[in-house]
Amino acid sequence: MDGHKPISIHDLRKANALENKDQWLKWRKEGIGGSDSAAARGKGKFKSTLELFWEKTSSFQREPKNWETLLCGQLLEPYARRMFSFKTGLRVIELPYMYQHPDHPFMLADLDGLVMMPDGSMAILECKVINAFTKKYYGTKENPKLPYQYEAQVRHYMCVMDIDVAYVIAIYGNTRNDVIIRKVTRDIKYEKIMIEELEEFWQHVQNNEEPGMFEDKDPNLLIKALEEKKYVDGTIELPYDPFKSLLEQYDMLMEEKEVKKQELSKIDQSLDRIKAYFINSLKGADDTRYDRGVIVHDDEKIILNYEQKEPKVTFNVESSQRLAEMYPDIYQKFCTVQKQSPRFSLKKENLKKGERYNHKYI
Incomplete structure (x- = not known):
């Protein structure tokens, strides 16, 4: 690249994810930020394209279910910056501004910090707060890794800021040892492809034309977002031709699923026979039955458990309705209403023969 100077467009001390959030979200609509970069190219882990x-073209904003995790990450940014300095000996400065790429103004950067390198150059610092269960995605000291979502984020920032090195610090505990630091160096070939893909997405935003919905690596992200949309009670008539190939694929996959289901059913039956044999063998010479058995073979010890549990109290929909009708005060005091995910089904009817079948998708 020829080199450029990023443009400072907003002071984040006036608005951020914690304070004056509405203004901060409005600023984010002006372009594609680093945390948007993977999703804009159909490679997001948390959000579909x-x-x-x-989000960029309307007021749609899905409320995150892990809001406490996000809040923790925002509050612990100063701690992460300080811990990075402690672990590396490098000075970190906070950079409370939103930047814009001068040649590609749709590319924005909102940095957690800048690292002062020994040679006088700058590096980007991205702070993450994770839990101990997800640290495996960062690899080991001998074989370091970085989740793609975060790699895409810092590569986006390096492109906007024209900086060649970025660090990601991930905190998963409250001691100096509960820290992972990963270094990312700039890749110009990656940036060229990224810019082309981001530009294509931004064209959709500017033209207010929805991008292809099946470009995402994980279509379940889109299903989760669609659950948040409002649906009215009614029927819309759809044309056949655009859906012809999808309907054929749907039928083929449902048939394949049914075959696999039958295969699994046979496997379950074989397992049940073996299971019944083991359970029936848990008895002594006097026909006393035990809830545990032990088989010792060479250096191996195999333990069989058949634990009988207390009866389970069920509370189905009918019971809930009766309780609400007969004792509304008790129902409101003790019952919690949980939001259910919508259920999609595809039903076919032969208009001549009157035949029908129904596929449900949960």
Whole structure:
């Protein structure tokens, strides 16, 4: 690249994810930030391309279910910066501004910090707060890794800021040892492809035309976002031709699923026969039955358990309705209403023969 100077466009001390959040979200609509970069190219882990499009072009904003995790990450940014300095000996400065790429103004950067390198150059610092269960995605000291979502984020920032090195610090505990630091160096070939893909997405935003919804690596992200949309009670008539190939694929996959289901059913039956044999063998010479058995073979010890549990109290929909009708005060005091995910089904009817079948998708 020829080199450029990023443009400072907003002072984040006036608005951020914690304070004056509405203004901060409005600023984010002006372009594609680092945390948007993977989703804008159909490679997001937390958000689909179509959901990101809705956020940029409308007031749609899915409320995150892990809000406490996000809040923790925002509050612990100063701690992460200080811990990085402690672990590396490098000075970190906070950079409370939103930047814009001068040649590609749709590319934005909102940095957690800048690292002062020994040679006088700057590096980007991205702070993450994770839990001990996800640290495996960062690899080991001998074989370091970085989740793609975060790699895409810092590569986006390096492109906007024209900086060649970025660090990601991930905190998963409250001691100096509960820290992972990963270094990322700039890749110009990656940036060229990234810019082309981001530009294509931004064209959709500017033209207010939805991007292809099946470009995402994980279509379940789109399903989660669609659950948040409002649906009215009614029927819309759809044309056949655009859906012809999808209907054929759907039928083929459902048939394949049914075959696999039958295969699994046979496997379950074989397992049940073996299980019944083991359970029936848990008895002594006097026909006393035990809830545990032990088989010792060479250096191996195999333990069989058949634990009988207390009866389970069920509370189905009918019971809930009766309780609500007969004792509304008790129902409101002790019952919690949980939001259910919508259920999609595809039903076919032969208009001549009257035949029908129904596929449900949960």
